[in-house]
Amino acid sequence: MPLNQERVTLIRDVWNNLRVPVRPGPEGLDLYRSRMESVPEKNILVFGATPELLDMAIELKAKKIVSIERTPEVIEAMKQLGTHDWSNVQLIADDWLNERPDFVSSFDCVVCDGGLLFLEHPGQWERLFSLVNSYLVPDGIFVAKEWAEPPGDWDYDQLKEDLIRQFEEECKTRDHDDQIELYKYRASELRLAALAGTTDSKGAFKQTVQSNRLDALIDELEQRFPDPEMVQITLGALKYLARSQPGTTDVITGVRYDGAEMLLARQGFESESFPLPDRPIPGGNYMFVARKK
Numbered sequence: 001m002p003l004n005q006e007r008v009t010l011i012r013d014v015w016n017n018l019r020v021p022v023r024p025g026p027e028g029l030d031l032y033r034s035r036m037e038s039v040p041e042k043n044i045l046v047f048g049a050t051p052e053l054l055d056m057a058i059e060l061k062a063k064k065i066v067s068i069e070r071t072p073e074v075i076e077a078m079k080q081l082g083t084h085d086w087s088n089v090q091l092i093a094d095d096w097l098n099e100r101p102d103f104v105s106s107f108d109c110v111v112c113d114g115g116l117l118f119l120e121h122p123g124q125w126e127r128l129f130s131l132v133n134s135y136l137v138p139d140g141i142f143v144a145k146e147w148a149e150p151p152g153d154w155d156y157d158q159l160k161e162d163l164i165r166q167f168e169e170e171c172k173t174r175d176h177d178d179q180i181e182l183y184k185y186r187a188s189e190l191r192l193a194a195l196a197g198t199t200d201s202k203g204a205f206k207q208t209v210q211s212n213r214l215d216a217l218i219d220e221l222e223q224r225f226p227d228p229e230m231v232q233i234t235l236g237a238l239k240y241l242a243r244s245q246p247g248t249t250d251v252i253t254g255v256r257y258d259g260a261e262m263l264l265a266r267q268g269f270e271s272e273s274f275p276l277p278d279r280p281i282p283g284g285n286y287m288f289v290a291r292k293k
């Protein structure tokens with residue numbers, strides 16, 4: 001099927017306006033880099049087509065780089081956002097959960113930035129961990145980032161108001177270009193703030209609450225920040241990102257590291273956790289490094 005070019009452009013423009021914590025931040029990138037550097041043979045599999053991770057693998061002169069992402073338009077959009085030539089990257093449009101016998105024992109390092117958010121826990125997480133284990137060589141490593149609400153009282157309305165007021169304060173001393181750049185960060189932070197207090201006892205996000213919050217926030221931000229560039233940023237982060245169906249979102253699971261660790265251990269990994277300082281809830285974004293035993 002030919003690519004829907006309008007969709008490619010929309011996805012590219014949306015992603016171009018996203019920042020940490022939706023996209024990887026410096027501490028997360030350092031961890032990915034150090035682990036990619038640590039493997040002797042660099043055969044690297046990326047779940048997703050995160051431009052920062054594919055560019056990193058290219059910079060590290062990886063021997064083989066493979067990326068799997070189910071949506072061809074996302075692949076093309078991410079390729080356009082990459083800063084290096086991706087012609088040696090094998091870009092595959094497929095579901096991560098489809099078994100690929102050709103991948104067995106073929107990779108030293110598998111990375112995934114934010115992908116577990118899209119998979120049901122525990123079934124799809126465990127299936128993914130089992131597939132990753134089979135794709136890795138012995139001692140191979142799997143590095144991933146997930147978001148889950150850390151212990152504490154995280155009140156959405158308070159978080160939202162604090163982020164917006166802080167932005168308004170910061171704007172007073174910045175020129176327009178700086179304001180736009182700052183707004184990109186705040187919009188990505190607000191997207192994750194909207195998850196506060198919406199996780200049920202099984203680690204699933206309450207979709208109706210999330211969807212209603214995002215819709216109300218779009219209206220509020222459009223009124224408070226009507227600058228056309230800011231409106232595009234608002235819509236990208238809150239209307240288009242991971243919202244393929246009305247009334248719900250594609251981001252479904254927020255399970256903390258202990259939930260991941262148990263499933264990783266069952267699939268033959270030993271693992272360590274790395275909380276990230278990413279705003280607006282420090283430790284909400286966390287990473288794990290899992291080694292195949």
Ligand SMILES: C[S@@+](CC[C@H](N)C(=O)[O-])C[C@H]1O[C@@H](n2cnc3c(N)ncnc32)[C@H](O)[C@@H]1O
Binds near residue numbers: 024048112
């Ligand atoms: C990797 S995650 C998080 C975004 C990431 N931070 C990035 O920079 O690309 C988002 C992507 O995962 C893809 N995705 C989610 N579930 C998938 C699955 N089961 N198989 C393949 N791709 C999937 C979605 O299409 C979406 O483009």
